[in-house]
Amino acid sequence: xxKPVISVIMPVYKAERTxxxxxxxxxxxxxxxxxxxxMGVSSSDKESYEIAKQYEKKHKSIHVASKKERMSCAGxxxxxxxxxxxxxxxxxxxxxxxxxxxxxxxxxxAIETDADCVNCSxxxxxxxxxxxxxxxxxxxxxxxxxxxxxxxxxxxxxxFVWTKMFKRDILLYRPILLLRENDDLFEDVPFTASLLEFCxxxxxxxxxLYYYHKDNPSSLTTTKRTDRAQRHLWTFALIRHHFxxxxxxKLLKLFxxxxxxxxxxxxxxxxxDKKNGASKEYLKSVMNEWKIVKNxxxxxxxxxVSYSQFLKRTWLG
Numbered sequence: 001x002x003k004p005v006i007s008v009i010m011p012v013y014k015a016e017r018t019x020x021x022x023x024x025x026x027x028x029x030x031x032x033x034x035x036x037x038x039m040g041v042s043s044s045d046k047e048s049y050e051i052a053k054q055y056e057k058k059h060k061s062i063h064v065a066s067k068k069e070r071m072s073c074a075g076x077x078x079x080x081x082x083x084x085x086x087x088x089x090x091x092x093x094x095x096x097x098x099x100x101x102x103x104x105x106x107x108x109x110a111i112e113t114d115a116d117c118v119n120c121s122x123x124x125x126x127x128x129x130x131x132x133x134x135x136x137x138x139x140x141x142x143x144x145x146x147x148x149x150x151x152x153x154x155x156x157x158x159x160f161v162w163t164k165m166f167k168r169d170i171l172l173y174r175p176i177l178l179l180r181e182n183d184d185l186f187e188d189v190p191f192t193a194s195l196l197e198f199c200x201x202x203x204x205x206x207x208x209l210y211y212y213h214k215d216n217p218s219s220l221t222t223t224k225r226t227d228r229a230q231r232h233l234w235t236f237a238l239i240r241h242h243f244x245x246x247x248x249x250k251l252l253k254l255f256x257x258x259x260x261x262x263x264x265x266x267x268x269x270x271x272x273d274k275k276n277g278a279s280k281e282y283l284k285s286v287m288n289e290w291k292i293v294k295n296x297x298x299x300x301x302x303x304x305v306s307y308s309q310f311l312k313r314t315w316l317g
């Protein structure tokens with residue numbers, strides 16, 4: 001087999017119900033160039049691991065990167081990336097599907113434009129099987145500041161990493177923000193932000209090429225919990241901390257310009273947390289720490305706050 005030009009990275013956990021569907025959509029790609037898909041899956045997740053190994057045995061383009069212990073989403077991605085070969089990297093979740101022209105369309109645009117990142121649109125698939133096209137997609141060419149501005153706006157350029165193809169070199173820059181714990185939420189947000197920080201050119205296309213299934217009962221984002229707002233706040237603190245590291249005033253101004261957008265996200269998550277039984281003390285503490293994170297007139301407080309350890313354990317040097 002020739003060396004792959006694209007590596008698709010897929011973290012896998014408790015995906016026995018959907019994994020075959022996801023892998024079949026990769027095998028149905030219409031791209032002519034050699035490609036590979038690598039799964040980061042724990043051997044202790046026996047049912048998912050067995051399916052993954054069966055596909056690896058049958059298909060030369062599919063590989064398994066495994067550890068015995070359970071890996072987080074980010075940990076699975078990292079394990080898979082370390083044995084990948086592609087000059088371009090895409091990401092996929094084990095409960096989703098690729099349109100047949102996902103890889104060919106993104107790769108063609110990446111080669112034509114020499115973009116560091118190419119972003120496509122997507123479909124949402126509801127629990128009842130209804131397919132809805134994301135309505136705000138558009139074609140554009142962006143530098144990293146405009147890309148991050150669109151990313152923070154979260155309208156035409158969503159934070160999902162699986163709509164994006166990156167040059168391999170982008171993932172080799174440091175630091176990259178990986179949330180390594182099994183219960184981490186919103187892991188795509190800081191990860192994508194840190195990758196975009198290294199992208200001089202980003203191209204977006206209107207084509208919906210990815211099927212995002214929203215019916216996974218084991219997903220952390222759909223599981224009933226009472227700390228969504230706090231976890232979201234931590235990602236905002238981490239991104240600001242990351243931008244402080246580079247001491248880039250334009251990045252920090254971008255962060256400051258989108259504080260109202262972040263606030264509305266927190267308020268939405270606080271409403272969910274409250275509905276799920278979060279205490280009044282918790283709700284108050286989240287808003288008190290948000291006041292700290294949003295205050296750009298002072299250096300970001302990194303001690304004596306709930307996100308202190310979070311900042312330390314998420315940097316990949």
